[in-house]
Amino acid sequence: MSDSLSPRDWASHPAYRDPGYKSTGLRGPTQPLVTLPAGIGELSGPRFGKDFVFGDDADLTRNGRVNGEPQGERIIVTGRVMDENGRAVPDTLVEVWQANAAGRYVHSRDQHDAPLDPNFLGAGRCATDADGVYRFLTVKPGAYPWPNHFNAWRPNHIHLSLFGPGFGTRLVTQMYFPGDPLLDLDPIFKATPEPVRTRLVADFDIEVTQEAYALGYRFDIVLRGSAATPMEG
Amino acid sequence: MATKGQTPSQTVGPYFAYGLTPEQYGYRLKSIAHPTVGGLEAGGGPRILVEGRVLDGNGDPIDDAMIEIWQADAQGRYPGTDKAANSAFTGFARCGTGTDKDKRFIFETVKPGAADEGQAPHINVIVFARGLLSHAYTRLYFADEAEANAADPVLARVPETRRGTLIAARHETDRGVVYRFDIHLQGAAETVFFDV
Numbered sequence A: 001m002s003d004s005l006s007p008r009d010w011a012s013h014p015a016y017r018d019p020g021y022k023s024t025g026l027r028g029p030t031q032p033l034v035t036l037p038a039g040i041g042e043l044s045g046p047r048f049g050k051d052f053v054f055g056d057d058a059d060l061t062r063n064g065r066v067n068g069e070p071q072g073e074r075i076i077v078t079g080r081v082m083d084e085n086g087r088a089v090p091d092t093l094v095e096v097w098q099a100n101a102a103g104r105y106v107h108s109r110d111q112h113d114a115p116l117d118p119n120f121l122g123a124g125r126c127a128t129d130a131d132g133v134y135r136f137l138t139v140k141p142g143a144y145p146w147p148n149h150f151n152a153w154r155p156n157h158i159h160l161s162l163f164g165p166g167f168g169t170r171l172v173t174q175m176y177f178p179g180d181p182l183l184d185l186d187p188i189f190k191a192t193p194e195p196v197r198t199r200l201v202a203d204f205d206i207e208v209t210q211e212a213y214a215l216g217y218r219f220d221i222v223l224r225g226s227a228a229t230p231m232e233g
Numbered sequence B: 001m002a003t004k005g006q007t008p009s010q011t012v013g014p015y016f017a018y019g020l021t022p023e024q025y026g027y028r029l030k031s032i033a034h035p036t037v038g039g040l041e042a043g044g045g046p047r048i049l050v051e052g053r054v055l056d057g058n059g060d061p062i063d064d065a066m067i068e069i070w071q072a073d074a075q076g077r078y079p080g081t082d083k084a085a086n087s088a089f090t091g092f093a094r095c096g097t098g099t100d101k102d103k104r105f106i107f108e109t110v111k112p113g114a115a116d117e118g119q120a121p122h123i124n125v126i127v128f129a130r131g132l133l134s135h136a137y138t139r140l141y142f143a144d145e146a147e148a149n150a151a152d153p154v155l156a157r158v159p160e161t162r163r164g165t166l167i168a169a170r171h172e173t174d175r176g177v178v179y180r181f182d183i184h185l186q187g188a189a190e191t192v193f194f195d196v
Helices: A194-200 B146-150 B160-166
Strands: A074-082 A093-098 A123-127 A133-139 A157-162 A171-176 A215-218 B047-055 B065-070 B092-096 B104-110 B122-129 B136-142 B167-173 B176-180
Touching: A093 A133, A123 A133, A171 A194, B047 B065, B047 B122, B065 B104, B092 B104, B136 B160, B160 B167
Parallel strands: A074 A215, B047 B176, B136 B167
Antiparallel strands: A074 A133, A093 A123, A093 A157, A157 A171, B047 B104, B065 B092, B065 B122, B122 B136, B167 B176
């Protein structure tokens, strides 16, 4: 639990309704939000950390295996989870899910005509260490079509869900890949205010890349932090 | 002084279930949370069901939403904030609306006690869905706590005509006490959402 909570910075988050993203039309709230000063119910939150990473769940190339390795380009994704003051958020869970290398989700609703991979579930989780660093291994997700508009394709992306220290620091986001030509055509990515969109794009990092094994990407995540400057001691 | 900008929120999308609510939907991954609040027996006090639907601007129930709840135990103690509380009670539960034939979320929990600052007993709620680019915070208050609700400082911030959207009706059923709480994302009865 933190002692205070900085506001959700609406210059950093998408508005609830976006003309380009059709599903927001009937789903995005229309009334002004009512301001709720953070109390104990917002500052405290469920404690999900490394104890909730089961088995191979930080390695999506392993946790769905049935009879072999999943298809696709192995990647390592790592980064630091921190608050707005740059302080580490230690031992917090990062839940991830994604399409397989062919752009197909395991989810029963996904009817895209691309192959499922019997050895890839596409969901897992990891936790940050004492320095706020998380790391998971997976395969690069494929792009896939969706019915938002004619010839609409989602860019390659990985969904991430984080808790942080309180219910008020909850975040669900998506990580994108550098240089993807679909980014400029994607209404979900573009619903994010233009000046901050690059925060959703991972950096390729040769230092994270593991020789002869997997490409490395770095994606830092900033959660809401304490409103007040912390006192020393 | 903040030096780092917040990572923008993005929608949970339509395919969250095998990652976030896998056991509820029958996917082969262990879940971290369930529609039954963790450590229910350790929460003290009466067991209740909380159920409802998430409705869009046409009044149609949504079957690809996910609801999370966070609450105090029956004595008003949030997990992790009071050493006297039974630490087995997690105060947290998660439910998708895609497994019930009526597209309901159904939580099993205990009725929370009042936690602090003269607030009425309530459950903190987050709504996630395809088409929700940022998650939406709301609160569930209890219809049978009229006196406490009338004195609640958060309800007092809500325009009187909209307060009813936050109050769950109590029903005694053959399944026990059920609080019904529909969440309207839009429309004349749009639920009050908070800028937490």
